[in-house]
Amino acid sequence: METSFALIGFLIVFPLVVAALLLVVRPEGPRKVVVCISAALIAVASVALVLMNLGASCTLLAFESEALDFVGTGVSLVVAAVVIGFAIRYRNLWAALLAVVQIAGTLVLEFVFAHEIEVPYGLYFDSLSLLMTFIIGVVGSGICVYALGYMEDFQAHEPAGAKDRRPTLFRSCSCSCRPCTSSCSPTTWSGCTPAGRSPRSARSSSSATRRPTRPSGTPSARSS
Known part of the structure; x- marks a missing residue:
C-alpha cells in the first residue's frame, strides 16, 4: 500500500514539475527530450499503479x-x-x-x-479510478508526444514573427496528463476520491484549454 500511495503522489506532483519546466524550456531539442521522457515515466507509473491494484473495490488511504x-x-x-x-x-x-x-x-x-x-480517510481509489488513471496516463502521455510534431507544423504555418505558444501548450498538456487528478468525480484528486475528509482536501480545479486556430488559407501538413 505504501508503494501505491507513493505512485499516487508521483502522478500528482511530477506532471506539475514538468509543466513548470516546459514553461521555461524554449529550444525545440530539449523540449522534445523533456516531453518524451516525462511521458514515458508517467505512462509507466500509471500502468504500475493499475497492475498493483487490479480488482480493487475500494482502497482507503489516510491523508x-x-x-x-x-x-x-x-x-x-x-x-x-x-x-x-x-x-x-x-x-x-x-x-x-x-x-x-x-x-x-x-x-x-x-x-x-x-x-x-x-x-478519517483523505483519499480512496477503486476500479473506475484505476481505469481512468490508465487511460489518462497512457493515452494522455501519447497525446503530449504527438503534439510535438503537430505544434512544430502549426508554428511553421504561423506568420513571421508570431509568438511561439508551444511552451504554454505543453505546460497545459502536462498538467492535463495527471492521472491522479483527473478521474472519477468533481471532487476527485487524480483518481483518488476523497472519502470522508474535509471538503477542503477534496479540491478540484478545472482548466479550459484553447485549441489553437490555424490562420485561414494556410494548409495543414498534418492531420490530427
Whole structure:
C-alpha cells in the first residue's frame, strides 16, 4: 500500500514539475527530450499503479495536509479569477457569472462548513479510478508526444514573427496528463476520491484549454 500511495503522489506532483519546466524550456531539442521522457515515466507509473491494484473495490488511504488544503483553495480561486479575466476580455457574461459562483461557493465551503466536518480517510481509489488513471496516463502521455510534431507544423504555418505558444501548450498538456487528478468525480484528486475528509482536501480545479486556430488559407501538413 505504501508503494501505491507513493505512485499516487508521483502522478500528482511530477506532471506539475514538468509543466513548470516546459514553461521555461524554449529550444525545440530539449523540449522534445523533456516531453518524451516525462511521458514515458508517467505512462509507466500509471500502468504500475493499475497492475498493483487490479480488482480493487475500494482502497482507503489516510491523508491529511493543511498546507495542501489551502494551496488547493488558492488554485481554485486563481483559476476562477483567470476565467473572469478572459470572460471580461471576450465579453462572455455567462463564463464570468459561473466563475463568480465558483469563487463564492469555494469561500463559503472553506470558511463556513469545512471546519465542522471530520474525515478519517483523505483519499480512496477503486476500479473506475484505476481505469481512468490508465487511460489518462497512457493515452494522455501519447497525446503530449504527438503534439510535438503537430505544434512544430502549426508554428511553421504561423506568420513571421508570431509568438511561439508551444511552451504554454505543453505546460497545459502536462498538467492535463495527471492521472491522479483527473478521474472519477468533481471532487476527485487524480483518481483518488476523497472519502470522508474535509471538503477542503477534496479540491478540484478545472482548466479550459484553447485549441489553437490555424490562420485561414494556410494548409495543414498534418492531420490530427
